[in-house]
Amino acid sequence: MEFLSNSVKVENGMSSTNQQSNPANADHSEAVTSEAKGSCLCGKVTFQATIKAGVGACHCGMCRKWSAGPFMAAHAVGEVDFTGLEYISRYSSSEWAERGFCTSCGSSLFYHLLPRAEVPAGEYILSAGLLSDQQALVFDHEVYIDHAPGWYGFAGEDGRHRMTEAELLAMFTSTE
Ligand SMILES: [Zn+2]
Ligand SMILES: [Zn+2]
Numbered sequence: 001m002e003f004l005s006n007s008v009k010v011e012n013g014m015s016s017t018n019q020q021s022n023p024a025n026a027d028h029s030e031a032v033t034s035e036a037k038g039s040c041l042c043g044k045v046t047f048q049a050t051i052k053a054g055v056g057a058c059h060c061g062m063c064r065k066w067s068a069g070p071f072m073a074a075h076a077v078g079e080v081d082f083t084g085l086e087y088i089s090r091y092s093s094s095e096w097a098e099r100g101f102c103t104s105c106g107s108s109l110f111y112h113l114l115p116r117a118e119v120p121a122g123e124y125i126l127s128a129g130l131l132s133d134q135q136a137l138v139f140d141h142e143v144y145i146d147h148a149p150g151w152y153g154f155a156g157e158d159g160r161h162r163m164t165e166a167e168l169l170a171m172f173t174s175t176e
Contacts, residue, residue, distance in 0.1 A: 032054075045104075049076040050076065051074045052075045057139070057142045059142065071111065071127065075125050076124040097111060097113050098114065113125070144164070
């Protein structure tokens, strides 16, 4: 199982977003968005997006296979404007999501929640490491903390919302 994100309702990009209120969105940084640019390691793939300031780490086994350690997730609001589409390969990692990577350099690009009833617009969760300007980012949540191996950890965990798999899934099913 993999779940990486809160349900977010997006209507027409950045002009009229309307978020569910749930525990993980309570933090101020979740509400702050900014325009961001980024690229993969080789530069063949670039993008522009509106992203939330709040970055999350996912410790699930799939994310760790995909990115060596936890996936550091920057949540996009609305559509992401990619260039270099011919270099983006999409791996279908579950029934509800796919993961994109650059076929030239191998950079992990995004986790994409496919459109479905609970997430009608779909949702792109970008690899935070791709962002060209990271000044505004705030590391404010961790998910699948019960899947993290023992050999690493992040300092300052008291200041973050930390969820086990069960807690994350419960949050999902309690919204709508
Ligand atoms: Zn690349
Ligand atoms: Zn994960």
